Amino acid sequence: MVDVEKIRADFPILHQQVYNNPLVYLDNAATTQKPEVVINAVRDYYLTVNSNIHRSVHYLGQQATLAFEESRQLVREFIHARHQHEIIFTKGATESINLVAGSFGRQFVREGDEIVISAMEHHANIVPWQLMCAERGANLRIIPFHPNGELMMDAYRELLNDNTRLVAVTHVSNALGTINPVKDVIALAHGRGIPVLVDGAQAVPHMKVDVMELDCEFYCFSAHKMYGPMGVGILYGKEEWLNKLPPYQSGGEMIRNVTFEKSTFGDLPFKFEAGTPNVADILGFRATLLYLNTIGMNRIAAYEEELMKHALDRLRAIPQVRLVGDSPHRAGVISFLIEGIHPYDAGTVLDKMGFAVRTGHHCAQPVMDIYGIPGTVRISLGLYNTREELNAFTDALNRVIEMFR
Amino acid sequence: MVDVEKIRADFPILHQQVYNNPLVYLDNAATTQKPEVVINAVRDYYLTVNSNIHRSVHYLGQQATLAFEESRQLVREFIHARHQHEIIFTKGATESINLVAGSFGRQFVREGDEIVISAMEHHANIVPWQLMCAERGANLRIIPFHPNGELMMDAYRELLNDNTRLVAVTHVSNALGTINPVKDVIALAHGRGIPVLVDGAQAVPHMKVDVMELDCEFYCFSAHKMYGPMGVGILYGKEEWLNKLPPYQSGGEMIRNVTFEKSTFGDLPFKFEAGTPNVADILGFRATLLYLNTIGMNRIAAYEEELMKHALDRLRAIPQVRLVGDSPHRAGVISFLIEGIHPYDAGTVLDKMGFAVRTGHHCAQPVMDIYGIPGTVRISLGLYNTREELNAFTDALNRVIEMFR
Amino acid sequence: MSIQEIENQIVSEFEQFEDWLDRYNYLIEMGRTLPMIDPKYKTDSYLISGCQSRVWLYAHHEDNKLYFTADSDAVITKGIISLLIRVLNGQSTEDIIQAPLGFVDEIGLKEHLSPTRANGLVSMIKQIKLYALAYQTKNKQRNDPSHEQHG
């Protein structure tokens, strides 16, 4: 089992007071805190080997390049990809999705084609497809979900047809917490030869992910949501598919040859990494993965499952609380409403009590529209949260209910 | 005058040995080193207020948001822009240029239109235009330069015509060091109502830049080339022009409203900032600007000019050295060849002597093609370099020449 | 009382409270006493849309003085609005236009005023000042013989 006190000691930011109350950080789906080893890795990089990479004849540049490519190797291992060059560094999950929407769209999407997404996507996995479809005369088709927050798989099956070019679904919903049956989603799409992008931003922090087992064509996530530095995202793509896509951004690094008549592009992964990469934070992310590997993703998942169950039990015991999304397959996130209290009011007062929660639509407005609500209160768990924090939170919630009565 | 010993004390990485020789870092055009205040600012962010911004009800999120927007304000002041919302955070100069090429192209470029760039651009200011022109049936026109590395302004004048949609030129050439007369370039374009993008990646570290005085429509640069963290770029755009461009990437943060039928976008600057921004490094960049302001860009420019003159004198005194690019208007960069010695050989041996220089085409292959050479040796200066380092460098160069004789 | 005097009064009222929660309790109370907006103005045309809470605002003027009623779906927002209305109701357009309204910050509610928090309040203050400006302009035109009267 995870020794949570030991883990908490690794995260200096957690040990502070907010408005004279101990900080209880329950906004992990927005961004997680970072263990000191990660903060130090970024610092050490700048103190020792900072330099531009890949074309350096000098010592610093060589050290930085080696460490940078080691990070890529570690990401590959972490998500169990086949090849190192299937790992593309971006600035975040949003950019990873924009990259695929842009490059895939340009290459493969024509008038009348269809892209399938689900009704519970984060805006980052809606708007890029929406804009690309608008530009190319294609149509966006939406997989609906049941009131408990589970995808309607029958409806999905019926959405797939000969015009479907790509399916893009979230692995875990950031608004509802649902873990989607992505393996089935992928298998059904593959039955018709359709490639699938999985938005793993809310999955990777909470469970072991194996992209070869999932067999998805693309998988993306952000380092900052899994205890890594800001400014780093990952796009995994199957070699075969990445090779088929045209470059997205262009500039230095990703070039083989430039003349004013014609430029040719480098091999994977460089073809998709234009400009000076964020070496410092990518090395910081390497420290994150080493840290997570030491604890073990399966143990983290088991610990968080316990925690989640406890939180749900406590919340269900408060009569005024109504869960939004209630699938038994859940990770990381619990969204709820409190009878008669606006989420924004609840969040404001909880903040003053030391609890960092998120309120609003969580960048998933369509989900809120479906439930006909303006937003929810959302708590989201990390590996450093404790049962005691959750007890304190539900106690605080009762006080909030009292205040607004 | 700049007290260089005091400044060197601010940069911990400089005080190290490489292959038993003191490190002399002369690769500042690739990336600069970071003062400790910047490294600490990133660290402090993660230790105290790390959180996702802009939509937080909680304390950490509010602190981070305020600091984030203060950084934007400081960037505005630093480049003397009119409005704070004219400052867009990107991941680097390359992305800034891709953003404009992508959004401007989609909105304003049609078949037969022309984009004008110069023959001395970095690949980052060539390939995005080249790809955009290819996609839209437009043509790329090239301003040639004189053998000494100065733009041919007469030829430029003749390139401008009614089909010209945009001019994109570098403020300072990263391969030749030339400071281009961008004010004249801009005025001539404006004479025909043509907007201008200036690539300031190699200018901002070396001189005071005033975008209102230049009157350019777009200006871009990278934090990591001016003593700031990696992973941060700036796009300045005139409000009027930024308002005219469609969004580039899409997702969270940049949205006003999302439904599956239609999404609407936020106001400037958010419209161009999709996804979780790199808050940590942007706060680090704020520390950079405070640091540079304390010293003063005019004093930095004066110091570096002295240094540059000294370096040129010493290099000119070596008969085997041939400067590549020899404009009297020069900043930051000196490129040269050594008779009979391949740049890569020279760079390899210089590295073993402790000198970090760059060799190759410096992501400006067309420049090398024009001179008919495969590449150069390039030294590039920072505010922490000294006359003594340059003396040691030219002495080392003489030893290299001896070795290969 | 002048705007500044009422602001000072509010600031000293809030100084009584040492605890954050007491301040918010007071705000919630204030929110409940907000002079209710006539339901016919609680429509989209009077809506000031923020990110998390919605605000409806109706203004009318008498003798060059402005009067407001408002509502919000969030009680704390209503509380702050009620303070704003207490400060601004019955003041002259000139005074409203010039009011810095520093008290919101002074009583520790700065986060509700930060430009990046689209909670409706910032937009509401902007809207109030725009109303005042519009009335002032209309008034000037009316009193200025070089302008024809339109309304």
Added chain:
Amino acid sequence: MSIQEIENQIVSEFEQFEDWLDRYNYLIEMGRTLPMIDPKYKTDSYLISGCQSRVWLYAHHEDNKLYFTADSDAVITKGIISLLIRVLNGQSTEDIIQAPLGFVDEIGLKEHLSPTRANGLVSMIKQIKLYALAYQTKNKQRNDPSHEQHG
């Protein structure tokens, strides 16, 4: 001598040098003694393009053994090539295919072998192994009666 024996020989030669610059001086010397490639092979079809230095490589085989000549525009690259050729010349295709060629790393030239340094050397080793593989396959087909002979 076997590939491993020559590699060991080279490693001990380099162990003599304490100073980096002496190693490079030796490499430069080696580079100058590189058996020159016939000018007719110094064309684009024999070019192995790296990022910073160019390498031309020509291979031929006799009795299931491979022989190489090469050139580069950079002397240090030539030096390393000459070491490679010293190790591989006259070896069998099988041995060449299997050679780990660890000596380049062992004599401290790892940076010249890192996959992200496109200096021509990595591509050259890849090319050499491809040649060996191609000759081997051709040979097998020739000796295998189930295949027709093509050339």
